[in-house]
Amino acid sequence: MKAARPASQYKLLALDLDGTLLNHAGAASDADVEAVHKLRAQGVKVTILTGRLYSGTREAAELLGIDGPVGCADGSHIVNVKNDKTLLHHGIRGRAADRLRASLERNDLVAFLFAEDAIVHDERGADYLPFVRTWSTDLRYAHRITEHALWDSDDGMTAVVALGKEANIGRIVADIQRDASESMQVAMFPFRRDTEHWGMVARASGGTKGTALAWVSSHYGIDISETVCVGDWLNDLPMMTCAGRSFAMGQAPSEVKLAATDVLETTIDAGGAIAEAIGRAFGTKL
Template identity: 50%
Template sequence: MAYKLLALDVDGTLVRRDGTIHEDDQRAIQRLKATGVPVTIATGRLYSGTRHVARSIGVTGPLACVDGSHIVDAEGSKHHHVRTLSGAAASTLKRVVSRHQPACFLFAEDAIVYDAVGEPFAPYVKTWSPSLQCVERVSSHPSWEHEAGVMALVAVGSEAQIRDAEAEIRAELDERAFVASFPVSRAQSTYGMVVRAAGSTKGTAVTWMAAYYGCSVDEVVVVGDWINDVPMFQTAGRSFAMMQAPEPVKRAATDTLGAHGDLGGGVAEAIRRAFDV
């Protein structure tokens, strides 16, 4: 198979924990681009937390942000696709999280809004965007009612808080929202939850990107390391999971890499194996 497009996850794949990109990955991307194969990004980050990464590897075309909910040109000149929670759905989400009171981070208008309850977790959340706004109360922020809607919500709390809120959101928003919860490995007995509008995933983003670049999804190679990468693994013709990826994520990929995301080098390895570059 002569693959025609490469789509990369950011955190734990392209960007290491210290925020840098391995030199081998950087050089491999430039070699691949020199052959005429475009490179793009598919990430859970907001655009404000993604564009500098795209620029650092020379990506100028569309980027898939917030797990495919926002597809926007790397220079921000054109927004191709936006899917948010708005109106009654946003109001319901606000009501549920206000009742269970986890620390909340509201992704809205390309910034992250939080309050004092979320302060301990802000250093972790800021990887999604450098545009953080600390407000008196997240629940009172006008973004909930803004016509642009809420791009996503990240909540952090005890397992009981998150599990109960997740169950209620699923029951009340049903097919209108995507909800996922997970243990926060760096904090014992702490759980996280991501909520965003249903219908967009990294898989739908790969399908959109393939059409944009004039190839089939079978001609796309993707690289990632986490559960939000599984939809693009299931869509693309060839998929690489980083060494540290959870076992279910590895099983969803066609290939597993020997490189760990903390050290880097996985993107270069994937490019060598898929493109022979």
């Protein structure tokens, strides 16, 4: 674990959303919201770094009173909440997009295209909309997903999610790692309890919660060692390894707890974990 700075030296707080600020019902605890507002009143900057798209992030940002940059899609898209303008975007485009599309077609997977602010699906994806709504509630229908204009757009896709059998998902992940590892990053995961339902998410290389934290810190003229972050899952590891102080939620898996400088006693179900982190990291500021 890294040694923590004195409380008075931290200037920016970065928060994950699902499992950290927001519980399984998508709600934040009053104690956490109040603690964030008090912290901001003391001049500390607050940002959100989440796997959600911006359309699924904005409401939480407004709840916390954030009007600056937030990092969405695990750092692939940074947006200024004040005017909804994109500040940075890492998109899947060009040859990488062509290879990904070809692999999707070969492996007969249900796919979802993540634009900067919406998720595009076709008829095959309709049954899985409750699952993908976690990233954004802005859902748009396309006749055939592999023929959508996003594949050829200059900005590219913020992410692509594919769902299917484990063997098929494994093949597309192998394709990406073999043919496009320099331009894309990919992860596979089970999304239902039986092994027949797996998923993968592909994003352009260069964007993580760690790079987003560095960007937001620089935007405010703050050294990254003067930042604090709170998270609960594996996609939070990049920001935890570079923040000055990092808190793992009480329910976080062991890998996340080991990477953090601190482990919170509070879980998302209990509520108040962010208030606990603020009290421990910023202490006398409140």
